[in-house]
Amino acid sequence: MANSRSGDKLLDRMVRILESFTADEPLLTVAQIAERADLPAATAYRLVGDLADQGLVVREAGGVRLGLRLWELANRASAARDLRRIALPYLEDLNQLLRQHTQLSVLHEDEVLVLERLSRPGAAVNKADVAGRLPVHRTSMGMVLLAFAPAHVQADYLARHGASAAERHGDIRRLLTDIRHHGYASFHGFVDDTTTGAAAPILDRSGHAVAAVGVVIPRGSDALAAVVMALMTAARGASRDLQGGGGRPVSH
Incomplete structure (x- = not known):
């Protein structure tokens, strides 16, 4: 798994992005995600895009939210x-x-x-x-x-x-x-x-x-x-x- 310059694994960074969302705040901007996940803005934009391509997050007019595919995968087994x-x-x-x-x-x-x-x-x-x-x-x-x-x-x-x-x-x-x-x-x-x-x-x-x-x-x-x-x-x-x-x- 590729590491960032700070030593973070890619999977670690993606998990931090997914953990940024809460029940009280299900919709976040990429800037908010970057701050909560402790990531550079450019990295957050790129990784959010990758997650969106896989249906794990969904882009909306007001920001980003967790995707239904994440729920589907979590409930399969x-x-x-x-x-x-x-x-x-x-x-x-x-x-x-x-x-x-x-x-x-x-x-x-x-x-x-x-x-x-x-x-x-x-x-x-x-x-x-x-x-x-x-x-x-x-x-x-x-x-x-x-x-x-x-x-x-x-x-x-x-x-x-x-x-x-x-x-x-x-x-x-x-x-x-x-x-x-x-x-x-x-x-x-x-x-x-x-x-x-x-x-x-x-x-x-x-x-x-x-x-x-x-x-x-x-x-x-x-x-x-x-x-x-x-x-x-x-x-x-x-x-x-x-x-x-x-x-x-x-x-x-």
Whole structure:
């Protein structure tokens, strides 16, 4: 792979270009891309052109956005696609039963990555977006994923973020143990002051979380106990389907 004068590989530069886009800013000018990807303007223009030729980005009047071909390639043989297929019927049942937003997420690169979200008109505020990322120890989904993660994943995360996690939760290790004991996580006002988030793990045969099913409800709702029961039932069903060979685990 050819290197630039700065020593960057071509692939590294192209990945930085693709990572410049966010859910909040899906349309960027080439100048903005160059700044975010730390590239000379001429290099950014050339590489954006190459990516556009392959359909990985699309040029529009106002700038550049990610192309559908990128989404197509990512979904052809994705373990996340299998996981979504297994979990989706349970998410749909929860969405219909609880009449609140439901979502599916995994632990990825020290963040919660949202794979699916089912919306509901008039439901509580929910800031989880598909392909969006959320902080681990500030979300119920993140905490349940961490609690049921393999020991080395949990230890590595706490080695990097233990101080900030303890600042919010106090004895974070004890809290993670409690979550494992109860089988779910629920917190008030983590992402939005007006809501309560609850999540339960989808487990592989070793008892480790490969994903989390989450629900957001209005804070102070009397329905929390019923929500948790329905959530855990759905997560157990998805776990049985996964363990029965319906899909491949998603790597952490």
